[in-house]
Amino acid sequence: MNALKLAAADGLTIARRDALKIRRAPDLLGGVITLPIVFVLLFAYVFGSMISLPGMSYGEYLLPGIFVMTIVMSSQITGYTLTQDLQKGIFDRFRTLPMSPSAVLIGQTVSDVIMNLASVVTMALVGLLVGWRIHSSPGEAALGFLMLLLFSYAFSWVTATVALALRTPETFNNVATIVSFPIVFLSNAFVDSARLPGPLKPIAEWNPVSTLIQGARELFGNTSAAMPVPDVWPLRHPVAASLLWSVVLLAVFVPLATRLYQRAISR
Amino acid sequence: MTDAIMATGLVKSYGDVTALDGLDLAVPQGTVFGLLGPNGAGKTTAVRILTTLLRPDAGQATVAGLDVVRDAARLRARIGASGQYAAVDDHLTGAENLEMVGRLYHLGTRRSRERARELLTRFDLTDAADRPVRGWSGGMRRRLDLAGALVAQPPVLFLDEPTTGLDPRARAGLWDVIAELVAEGTTVLLTTQYMEEADRLADRIAVVDQGRVIARGTADELKDQIGGDRVELSVTGRADLEAATRALAPLAVEDIQVDAAALRMTVPVTGGAVALTEALGRLAAERIAVRDAGLRRPTLDDVFLTLTGQGTGKIEETVR
Structure with missing residues (x-):
């Protein structure tokens, strides 16, 4: 078997194992489903009652932001699970097997993107209940969901890399929380980035999270002519930029995570 | 008789600490070799090098005729290893654990499933086979771990303190299994802190201290010494x-x-x-x-x- 076929076959075996694990430990799936519901309801009603936007309802503006926030948070499950597994026995078995060196990471990220699919679907359904609507064509909407899932897959590799560098679940959790909140909040997720003060404005405008959110807004038709898009390239071409970000993240973090994984298991 | 495991002058250090300081071993095919030594003597490091997990700083070793560094990938398909801690997945059942290992040895789905059942029967685990391993006893988990090491019917088996922490009955049960495997021609390298274990199982013994073999021979020879x-x-x-x-x-x-x-x-x-x-x-x-x-x-x-x-x-x- 060549290396690529081996990685695919072994990755699938590990993904099956992770899927079985989710079935046995439903609390994991429960978190991925219930947390997004809480987010949608909380933000739609708390912020939605306070903030008004020109030309569109805040709920419509908000939901793509919630999608992306949840994806960023859920992708951390990849890293967290890896740090936990690293401390458990099964990795001792993996070490000794003639399996592909990237199989564990491929399996884990694939099973996590499936969980992310479940949470995006949940959020979309709850969103429809609280007044979010898709105003674009079905093709565009489908592309929107695909773009979100591709980014979530790429971001899983980022969290895997961080996890393999930090190794313990406690440290990973701390770092992930400290980093992910600014990433999500210094964006256009909840407020119009054009109205942010001073140095925060360019940060939010160039933040890949903003790019992805803007891309989702365009593909779901959640935009308003009364709210001009800032004149920065990624926000002017958010779909292309989001896809580009995903590809770049994968190109950098797949090899990096694989190397760290190999080092982690050969101690 | 050819040697299933050969090591000459293995050296491995971690920073200032020398774990192996010129270790030599030769294990004839179809025999049990016991590696004895206090904690930190370098036993586990030796096993990790022989199972391709660590590269030695110096020296060389072959297992089943394959070089542990140059032929590492091919060698992995021909060895089984079972460690001090049961390398099993808590969330999976016993059968699922072994099937997964079979797939990762690339035996194919059907063969993996058959092999899992064979091993569960052999290790007397059929009753618990379809329950998640999380609820199993320590002895059962270790038997499953050993079964995992045997999935691909490896000619050479490495057991790193296989019975540490087991109760006497579970230990005796595992000894019987190991004795059977050797009777079938498997070569076993065993590290242990239990002298009784080495006495009972090992054909030949090497006593390791500070990364070097300080004595070797059969149990009787060592006692006479x-x-x-x-x-x-x-x-x-x-x-x-x-x-x-x-x-x-x-x-x-x-x-x-x-x-x-x-x-x-x-x-x-x-x-x-x-x-x-x-x-x-x-x-x-x-x-x-x-x-x-x-x-x-x-x-x-x-x-x-x-x-x-x-x-x-x-x-x-x-x-x-």
Whole structure:
């Protein structure tokens, strides 16, 4: 078997194992489903009652932001699970097997993107209940969901890399929380980035999270002519930029995570 | 007979710590080789190099005719390893665990499933086969782990302290399985801290200390090497232990080993039964009550303690 076929076959075996694990430990799936519901309801009603936007309802503006926030948070499950597994026995078995060196990471990220699919679907359904609507064509909407899932897959590799560098679940959790909140909040997720003060404005405008959110807004038709898009390239071409970000993240973090994984298991 | 495992001059250090300092091993095919040594002697490092998980800094090794560095990928398909901690997935059932391992050895789905059932039967785990491993006992998990190492029917098997932490019955059960495997022609390299285990299973033994082999041979050869009979005594109190050590010092041909916690002492003597009578006489004269006394040949424990020099250190520590 060549290396690529081996990685695919072994990755699938590990993904099956992770899927079985989710079935046995439903609390994991429960978190991925219930947390997004809480987010949608909380933000739609708390912020939605306070903030008004020109030309569109805040709920419509908000939901793509919630999608992306949840994806960023859920992708951390990849890293967290890896740090936990690293401390458990099964990795001792993996070490000794003639399996592909990237199989564990491929399996884990694939099973996590499936969980992310479940949470995006949940959020979309709850969103429809609280007044979010898709105003674009079905093709565009489908592309929107695909773009979100591709980014979530790429971001899983980022969290895997961080996890393999930090190794313990406690440290990973701390770092992930400290980093992910600014990433999500210094964006256009909840407020119009054009109205942010001073140095925060360019940060939010160039933040890949903003790019992805803007891309989702365009593909779901959640935009308003009364709210001009800032004149920065990624926000002017958010779909292309989001896809580009995903590809770049994968190109950098797949090899990096694989190397760290190999080092982690050969101690 | 060819050697299934060959190692020459293996060196491995971690920073300033030298884990292996020129280790040599040769294990003939179809035999059990015991690697004995105190904690930190380098046993696990040796196993990790031989199972391709670590690269040696110097020296070379072949397993089943394959170089552990150059042919690492091919070698992995031909060895099985079972460690100190059960390498099983808690969330999966026993059958799912073994099937997954079979798939990762690339046996194919059907063969993996068959092999899992065969091994579950062999290890007497069929009743629990479809329950998640999380609820299994320690002994069952270790049996499953060993089963995992056997999925691909490897000609060479590495067992790193396979029975550490098991109760005596589970240990005896695992010993039987290992003996069966060897009868079928598998070569086994075993590390252990239990001398009884090495005595019972290993055809040949190497005693490792500070990263080097300090003695090798069959269990009997090693026992002969340190020689002599031993009077073993246990007394009823700590004070008696010290008094007895003083009283018997003239009889001892080497250092007396004292286990203060168990109130037991081992006195190396010459002259067998005469020495035992003499020892009991001396203790009676000192009015020291003896709970139990006996004469015996050296055990591997004695070999181990004598060779690794741990015995003497312990006496000074406990008697003072």
